[in-house]
Amino acid sequence: MPQPKRIKLETYLDDYCFTPTSRLQKDSDRVWVPDVYCHNGHSLMVHGILFGGHPAVNVRVLVGGEGGQVDDFYLSPIIGDNGKQGPDLPEGTRLLLTCPICKEELRQLVPCTCQVGAYRRAVYLTPDPAELGAIGLCEIYGCPQSFVSEAGELIFEVAVDE
Numbered sequence: 627m628p629q630p631k632r633i634k635l636e637t638y639l640d641d642y643c644f645t646p647t648s649r650l651q652k653d654s655d656r657v658w659v660p661d662v663y664c665h666n667g668h669s670l671m672v673h674g675i676l677f678g679g680h681p682a683v684n685v686r687v688l689v690g691g692e693g694g695q696v697d698d699f700y701l702s703p704i705i706g707d708n709g710k711q712g713p714d715l716p717e718g719t720r721l722l723l724t725c726p727i728c729k730e731e732l733r734q735l736v737p738c739t740c741q742v743g744a745y746r747r748a749v750y751l752t753p754d755p756a757e758l759g760a761i762g763l764c765e766i767y768g769c770p771q772s773f774v775s776e777a778g779e780l781i782f783e784v785a786v787d788e
């Protein structure tokens with residue numbers, strides 16, 4: 627049995643200004659994203675699947691990359707929550723992450739450290755990617771490493787503690 631990975635969530639929220647319209651929302655103990663978009667401004671929220679009462683983020687994937695089987699994942703919008711619905715795949719499977727509406731592949735943001743050549747792909751906190759609010763999702767199934775940035779500043783990061 628492999629050791630479970632130790633995950634740590636870093637937060638850099640001291641100066642974050644939560645308002646009724648901020649791109650991150652907060653209740654007593656959770657922070658979540660109320661809406662996220664592809665680089666073409668399509669909302670990825672799905673109201674038929676909820677995590678903790680909040681709509682899920684729908685990302686369409688091609689399993690194994692270009693030409694692969696098409697599947698949908700529904701991700702928890704709650705920061706630090708690994709919850710997701712979707713096919714069960716072997717850990718380490720590469721996924722081509724795409725927008726379910728325009729079918730374009732999500733943009734590469736930064737390399738991920740989990741596999742050579744792996745990237746974290748972007749979903750945006752506003753319909754305009756130029757506003758520099760983004761969530762970086764790793765394209766490797768089972769990799770928990772992700773981050774949230776806004777106005778170019780890192781505000782959350784989930785990393786494997788090694």
Ligand SMILES: [Zn+2]
Pocket residue numbers: 664665666667668725726727728729730
């Ligand atoms: Zn789109």
Ligand SMILES: [Zn+2]
Pocket residue numbers: 738739740741744764765766769770771
């Ligand atoms: Zn990764």
